[in-house]
Amino acid sequence: SLLAVQLVSHIRATLEIELPLQSVFTDATLLGMAEAIAGASQSTLGRIEPVGRSEPLPLSLAQQRLWFLDRLDKAASVAYHMPVALRLGGQLDVPALQRTLDRLVARHEGLRAHFIDIEGVPHQVFAPQESGFSLRMEDVSELSEAARNAHVKELTAREASTPFDLSTGPLIRGQLLTLDTDTHVLLLTQHHIISDGWSLNIMIGEVSKLYTAFSQGQADPLGSLTIQYADYAQWQRSWLQGEELSRQLRFWQEHLVGAPTLLSLPLDRPRPAVQSHAGDTVPFHLSAELTAQLKEFSQRHGVTLFMTLLSGWGILLSRLSGQDDVVIGTPVANRQRQEVEELIGFFVNTLAIRINLTEQPTVAALIEQVKQTTLSAFGHQELPFEQVVDVVQPARSLSHSPLFQSMFAFNNTNGASSEALTLPGLRLE
Numbered sequence: 001s002l003l004a005v006q007l008v009s010h011i012r013a014t015l016e017i018e019l020p021l022q023s024v025f026t027d028a029t030l031l032g033m034a035e036a037i038a039g040a041s042q043s044t045l046g047r048i049e050p051v052g053r054s055e056p057l058p059l060s061l062a063q064q065r066l067w068f069l070d071r072l073d074k075a076a077s078v079a080y081h082m083p084v085a086l087r088l089g090g091q092l093d094v095p096a097l098q099r100t101l102d103r104l105v106a107r108h109e110g111l112r113a114h115f116i117d118i119e120g121v122p123h124q125v126f127a128p129q130e131s132g133f134s135l136r137m138e139d140v141s142e143l144s145e146a147a148r149n150a151h152v153k154e155l156t157a158r159e160a161s162t163p164f165d166l167s168t169g170p171l172i173r174g175q176l177l178t179l180d181t182d183t184h185v186l187l188l189t190q191h192h193i194i195s196d197g198w199s200l201n202i203m204i205g206e207v208s209k210l211y212t213a214f215s216q217g218q219a220d221p222l223g224s225l226t227i228q229y230a231d232y233a234q235w236q237r238s239w240l241q242g243e244e245l246s247r248q249l250r251f252w253q254e255h256l257v258g259a260p261t262l263l264s265l266p267l268d269r270p271r272p273a274v275q276s277h278a279g280d281t282v283p284f285h286l287s288a289e290l291t292a293q294l295k296e297f298s299q300r301h302g303v304t305l306f307m308t309l310l311s312g313w314g315i316l317l318s319r320l321s322g323q324d325d326v327v328i329g330t331p332v333a334n335r336q337r338q339e340v341e342e343l344i345g346f347f348v349n350t351l352a353i354r355i356n357l358t359e360q361p362t363v364a365a366l367i368e369q370v371k372q373t374t375l376s377a378f379g380h381q382e383l384p385f386e387q388v389v390d391v392v393q394p395a396r397s398l399s400h401s402p403l404f405q406s407m408f409a410f411n412n413t414n415g416a417s418s419e420a421l422t423l424p425g426l427r428l429e
Contacts, residue, residue: 002333002412004304005378006341011037013338018043022375025302048227048235048339056116056123060233061240061384062334062346066193067115067122068386070166079277080192082200083160088184089427094137094176096215097186101133101174103210103220104203108344110194110229114169124230127169134170139178152177152185164191192346194229197411198333199344204421211423229345232337240382248383249391251376252352256327256388256403259354261395263405264321274398301364303371306410311363311370313408314355324358329407332381350385351377352403 004024011019017040027036051057059067070077105111112127138155140148155175164171171194177185195203206222213221240248286294298308310328317326334349335341353373361369389402396402421428 005333005336009336009338009341012043012045016043017041018045021379025371025375028302045239045337048231048337050227050231051234053126053230056118056125057230058233058237059115059122059124060229060236060346061387062349063115063124063193063233064122065384065386066191066346067166070193074163076277077166077191078161078163081160081164082190082192082195083156084188084200085156086186086188087429088186088423089429090182090425092184092426093211093215096211097176098133098135099214100207100210101135103214103222104206105133105170105172106130107206107222107225108228110343110345111172111190112169113171113194113230115166115193117167124233126230131170134173136173136175137178138175141178141180148179152179156185156187159187159189162189166191166193194346195344196333196346196348197331198335198347202342202344208422215424225342227339227343229340229343232340232343232345232347236382245383248380249387251380252383252388253391255354255373255377256352256392256394259327259352259392259394259403260323260325262400263317263326264323265317265405266320271399275400301367301371303367306412307371307374308367309410310353310374310408311355311367313406314370315357315366317406318355318357325354325356326406327352327354327404329353329401329404331407331409332378334381336382349381349383350407351381352385352388353377353408 004021007024008019008021011017015037017037019036019040023033023036023040027033066077066080069080106129109126112129112131113124114127115122115124117123140151143151155177159173159175171191173189175187177187179185209221213219294308295305298305301308310330314326314328317328318324329350330353331348332351334347340347353370355366355370355373357366392403394402
């Protein structure tokens with residue numbers, strides 16, 4: 001699904017036409033695609049242009065959602081931290097690492113953002129390019145191995161959960177721990193309001209290129225960016241209004257009218273009156289054989305692997321809950337413009353996908369339903385989730401999330417590979 005969105009985005013940028021996302025699936029041959037392109041209408045979206053920086057700029061709609069959440073519930077805001085811990089084995093060039101991180105925040109203006117309140121309306125302002133990256137350093141090599149491990153574990157937990165102040169920034173920070181001459185631990189934490197999963201892959205790729213160059217005495221290998229995240233935020237606010245806003249509001253209102261308020265899963269204890277935002281993981285793996293069968297099944301039915309797995313998740317939730325109508329949340333990259341593919345920023349949105357099993361459909365019929373529902377939802381993915389909640393107006397409770405209480409996240413963002421995380425002379429875990 002992500003690749004299909006990117007294809008439509010690149011066709012728009014190259015040919016200046018608007019091709020419906022459904023065409024990638026209904027016209028799934030080169031000839032069919034060529035005919036669809038020939039009959040497509042001219043794009044009216046226009047380009048995202050740089051805007052002036054003399055005045056504070058508005059937040060994107062996604063950023064505004066997290067800004068309000070931070071004002072409402074600090075504990076919920078901490079749940080939107082993005083921590084990364086890396087163990088670096090080998091000869092680390094600390095000055096090159098510092099220069100790399102300094103260049104990263106200088107290159108991406110959004111990493112220098114903080115948010116001010118002007119008469120109750122949030123705006124974003126930016127620290128100067130030369131402000132650098134705040135990297136705290138600590139040498140723990142004098143401690144015993146057991147004490148070092150305990151200290152690293154404690155610091156990692158503390159670093160990930162220490163709140164950010166959105167009004168002052170910085171909203172990205174790091175610590176470098178020296179365990180011995182050949183072992184370091186790098187802790188990096190960002191607030192989601194300035195980044196997302198796609199951005200993390202951009203960051204990994206750029207850090208790899210910058211550190212490789214700087215550690216070898218070479219110049220900055222990265223070109224300049226033509227636009228920044230704040231330019232996108234300004235464009236989004238000018239575009240998502242009027243008829244386009246009404247179109248998206250209508251879709252979500254119709255899609256979710258009469259949807260169940262709560263997924264009645266057979267829980268082993270009462271749901272708490274207020275969500276704690278605490279959770280855990282239960283890992284499991286699908287075999288290579290089953291994975292190959294799922295991919296072949298998806299191709300045979302003309303759907304993506306995401307759509308197949310989402311259908312299976314919907315069947316499972318329906319059986320567990322005894323409900324024939326289930327709503328499942330799913331994160332979507334929301335990068336439908338080619339210009340924003342190289343930007344670090346908070347683009348991701350959440351979609352509420354409704355799956356209806358009241359007529360006991362066959363698997364083939366259910367797969368087709370999920371395919372059409374998913375494509376329609378992806379075609380209306382720009383409307384921020386909280387605006388969907390506002391228009392649907394479900395019953396609200398602090399004990400559970402509105403519209404859905406189960407999510408299905410399929411992480412296949414571009415560049416998400418261990419090969420991208422390579423630094424010369426170092427082993428990374």
